[in-house]
Amino acid sequence: MDYRQRTLKHEIGCTGIGLHTGEKITINIKPAPCGSGIHFVRTDLSGHPMLKAHFNNVLDTTLATSIGSNGCRVSTIEHLMAAFYGLGIDNAVVELDGPEVPIMDGSSAPFVFLLKSAGIKEQKEPKRFIVIKKAFKIDDGNRSICVYPSKELKITYTIDFQHPLLRNQEYELHFSGGDFVREISRARTFGFLRDVETLKANGLAKGGSLDNAVVIDDFRIINEDGLRFKDEFVRHKILDFIGDLSLVQSPIIGRFVIKKSGHFLNQQMLATLMKSKKHWKVYAFVTPEECSKNSVRIPAFGLPELVPA
Secondary structure (H helix, E strand, O other): OOOOOEEEOOEEEEEEEEOOOOOOOEEEEEEEEOOEEEEEEOOOOOOOEEEEEEHHHHHEOOOOOOOEEEEEEEEHHHHEEEEEEOOOOEEEEEEOOOOOOOOOOOOOOHHHOOOOOOOOEEEEEEEEEEEEEEEEEEEEEEEEEEEEEOOOEEEEEEEEEOOOOOOOOOEEEEHHHHHHHHHOOOOOOOOHHHHHHHHOOOOOOOOOOOOOOOOOOOEEOOOOOOOOOOOOHHHHHHHHHHHHHHHHHHEOEEEEEEEEOOOOHHHHHHHHHOOOEEEEEEEEOOOHHHHHHHOOOEEOOOOOEEEEE
């Protein structure tokens, strides 16, 4: 049972290309104390401003999740945030010398590898869980997110694009660290070939390539190696959703049923749900007995070698 907060054992870093800026960016991820959460630091800006990865700081959801405040901005944070969430890491500082988290291969897998390489340290304080107590729904036309009370964190996601390869894909994730790593973290971002030139003309996707995205033309996958999963598209949407969900900065226990959502609706859901306190309650479990008493199964953020605090 994963009750306690976690951080990294050691500092670790990497260099990659920003998907939208096309810039070479180096990040360093450092341990942080209990209760501090995940913060980003722009080392390339005067004063090295720090930003908390929180839904209240979301500035933009166009093709990615971007946070910002007082002129400081960090874009495309969702894949790294999903890795933190999937491995149960509550506290860390991410230093970067550019405006965007590197895209790596378009999935969370490189970040999972990086964090595992640094080692995960269990801390003394308990995690703060948000347990859904009452059903909640938000919709936007034919897109919707519903969340229901549940003994565990479960995510059911459906996509339906007007394309023969992306019609009516559905995937259900019963959340545990192992399942996230095996089934979700390797799913890559995707896009349509017809949109590439338009994006680049608008100053976006400057760093996009077949090395960091699945690209689809009118009928087929352009990438020579094909897909990692036959339903990689919907799995990646779950990855994005987990990255956005992490911006509550507490694991949520509930059942999410999502249809055709994206970053905008994800963030709208979080902001609205968190304001409506009748729908949830905060718990900090410190023993198996407390958990059983509340009929809740804590997400298994399962990770190999934990280093005691």
